[in-house]
Amino acid sequence: METNNDNLFHSQSQLNRFLILLPNTGLDAEDIWDLYNDETRRIFAAWKRRSLKKKPPIPIYSIENAKPTTLPITASKDWAKKRNKKENDIIESTIQDIERVQEEQARIEREKRERELRLKIQQEEAERKRREEQERKEKEKRERELLEAREREKREREEQSKKDELRKTQSHASQREKELKERFKDDPKEDANYYWNIIETIKSDITKPVSENKDLKNFCFSQRRKITPRLGQITKSNSQIQKITSLLQGTFQEAQTKGPVVYKWILNFFCKAVVKQAEAEVSVNLSSAFPLAKLCLLLCFQNPDLFDLLLARLQKKCPWVIPEIYDLHTEIGRKKMGYKKMTDGRYEQQAPYIERQCGIFAVYAAFVSLDDSLAPRSWRLFSRLLNLTSPREFLDKDIELGQILCSIVTTYLDIAGRALLRTYGNQARKLLSASFSKLYVGEERGGSPYGRLRIVGEDWLNGKGGLDFSFEP
Numbered sequence: 001m002e003t004n005n006d007n008l009f010h011s012q013s014q015l016n017r018f019l020i021l022l023p024n025t026g027l028d029a030e031d032i033w034d035l036y037n038d039e040t041r042r043i044f045a046a047w048k049r050r051s052l053k054k055k056p057p058i059p060i061y062s063i064e065n066a067k068p069t070t071l072p073i074t075a076s077k078d079w080a081k082k083r084n085k086k087e088n089d090i091i092e093s094t095i096q097d098i099e100r101v102q103e104e105q106a107r108i109e110r111e112k113r114e115r116e117l118r119l120k121i122q123q124e125e126a127e128r129k130r131r132e133e134q135e136r137k138e139k140e141k142r143e144r145e146l147l148e149a150r151e152r153e154k155r156e157r158e159e160q161s162k163k164d165e166l167r168k169t170q171s172h173a174s175q176r177e178k179e180l181k182e183r184f185k186d187d188p189k190e191d192a193n194y195y196w197n198i199i200e201t202i203k204s205d206i207t208k209p210v211s212e213n214k215d216l217k218n219f220c221f222s223q224r225r226k227i228t229p230r231l232g233q234i235t236k237s238n239s240q241i242q243k244i245t246s247l248l249q250g251t252f253q254e255a256q257t258k259g260p261v262v263y264k265w266i267l268n269f270f271c272k273a274v275v276k277q278a279e280a281e282v283s284v285n286l287s288s289a290f291p292l293a294k295l296c297l298l299l300c301f302q303n304p305d306l307f308d309l310l311l312a313r314l315q316k317k318c319p320w321v322i323p324e325i326y327d328l329h330t331e332i333g334r335k336k337m338g339y340k341k342m343t344d345g346r347y348e349q350q351a352p353y354i355e356r357q358c359g360i361f362a363v364y365a366a367f368v369s370l371d372d373s374l375a376p377r378s379w380r381l382f383s384r385l386l387n388l389t390s391p392r393e394f395l396d397k398d399i400e401l402g403q404i405l406c407s408i409v410t411t412y413l414d415i416a417g418r419a420l421l422r423t424y425g426n427q428a429r430k431l432l433s434a435s436f437s438k439l440y441v442g443e444e445r446g447g448s449p450y451g452r453l454r455i456v457g458e459d460w461l462n463g464k465g466g467l468d469f470s471f472e473p
Contacts, residue, residue, distance in 0.1 A: 283359025293366035369419035
C-alpha cells in the first residue's frame with residue numbers, strides 16, 4: 001500500500017502492524033472501513049482538508065501503544081485511549097446491531113417458514129378432510145341410490161304383484177259374474193237396454209202411425225181424457241180400486257176394437273199417466289204407492305202387454321227401477337238418470353229430483369211386493385241396488401249419487417221390506433241388515449239422505465221397520 005497524503009497510514013508495514021494489533025473480530029480491512037460511523041468519516045474528512053492546506057495531519061491512534069507519525073500539538077495519551085475505546089465501542093455496537101438485525105431477520109424468516117409450513121399443513125389437512133367428506137358423500141349417495149333402487153324395485157314388484165292379484169281377482173270375479181248371469185240370467189244392462197228398445201219401438205211403431213192418422217188420433221185423444229181423471233180417484237179402498245180397474249179395462253177393450261196399434265197406444269198412455277201420478281202424489285206420500293200399484297197389477301193380469309210397457313215407462317223416468325248408474329257429467333247421462341231440464345236450460349235441483357225418483361220407484365217397489373209371484377223380481381231389484389257402488393264409497397267419489405242411492409234404498413225398505421222378509425225369511429233379514437250396515441252406509445257424514453237410512457236401519461233392528469199400510473174393504 002503506497003503512502004500519500006490521502007491515506008491514514010504512511011506505509012504498508014504500519015497498516016499491517018495495526019491490523020495485527022486489532023482484536024480478532026473476523027473482519028477484514030474493508031469490512032472495518034464499512035463499519036465506520038459518520039463521526040469517523042468526518043474526522044478523516046477534516047484530516048484530508050488539513051493535509052490539503054499543507055498542515056500537519058491530525059494524529060490518530062488506533063491502539064493504545066501506537067505511536068503517532070507526527071506528534072500532536074495538543075493531545076494526550078488519555079485522549080487517544082478514550083478515542084480508541086469509543087471507536088472500538090462503535091464497531092462492537094455496530095457488529096452487535098448487525099448481528100441483532102441478522103438474528104431478527106433469521107427469526108422472521110424462520111417464523112415465516114414455520115407459518116408457511118403450518119399453513120401448508122392446514123391446507124393439506126383441509127384438503128384431506130374435503131376429499132374425505134366428498135368421498136363420504138359420494139359413498140352415501142351411492143348407498144342411498146342403491147337403497148332407493150332396491151326400494152323402487154321392491155315397490156315395483158309389489159305393485160306388479162298387486163296388479164297381477166287384482167287382475168286375477170277381477171278375472172275370477174268376471175268369470176264368476178258371467179257364470180252367475182248365465183245361471184240366473186241376471187244382467188241389469190241387458191234388461192235396461194231391452195226396455196229402452198221398447199221405448200224406441202213405441203215411438204216408431206205406435207206413436208208415429210197414430211199421429212199420422214187423423215181418425216185414430218182423435219179416438220186416442222178422446223180415450224185419453226177418460227184415463228187421467230180415473231187415476232186421480234184411486235184410494236186405498238179395495239172396492240174403489242176394483243171399480244176404477246173395471247172402467248179402465250173397458251177403455252182398453254174399446255181400444256182393442258180399433259186394432260193393435262191403438263190398443264198399445266192407449267196402454268202406453270196409461271203407463272205415462274201412472275208415472276205422472278207417481279211424480280205428483282206418491283212423491284209426497286209414499287203410502288199412496290200401494291193403491292196405484294195394485295191397480296196396475298190388476299190391469300196387468302188382464303193385459304199381458306201392459307207389464308213390459310209399464311216397466312219401460314217407469315225405467316225411462318227412474319233408472320233405479322232397473323238399477324243402473326249413468327255418468328252425471330254428460331248430457332245423455334243426466335237424461336238417462338231421469339233429471340228434468342228446466343226452461344232456462346239448467347237441470348232441476350237435487351232435492352226435487354230425489355223426491356220425484358223416490359215416488360216413481362215406490363210404485364214399482366209396491367208393485368213387486370203386492371204379489372208373491374213377483375217376489376223374485378223384488379229380491380233381484382234389491383240385490384241389484386246393493387251390488388252398486390256403496391253410499392260409503394260415494395262419500396268421497398260423488399256425494400250426489402250417494403244421497404240418491406241412500407234415498408232409493410230407504411224407499412225400498414219402507415215399501416217392500418216387510419214383503420221380502422215375509423217371503424224369504426232369514427235370508428231376507430241378512431240382505432236387509434246389509435243395506436243399513438256401517439260398511440254399506442258409513443258411520444257419519446253424507447247429509448240427511450244418509451242420516452235417514454241410518455235411522456230406518458235402527459227401526460228395523462228394533463222390529464219397527466217398514467210402512468204400516470192396509471187396504472180397506
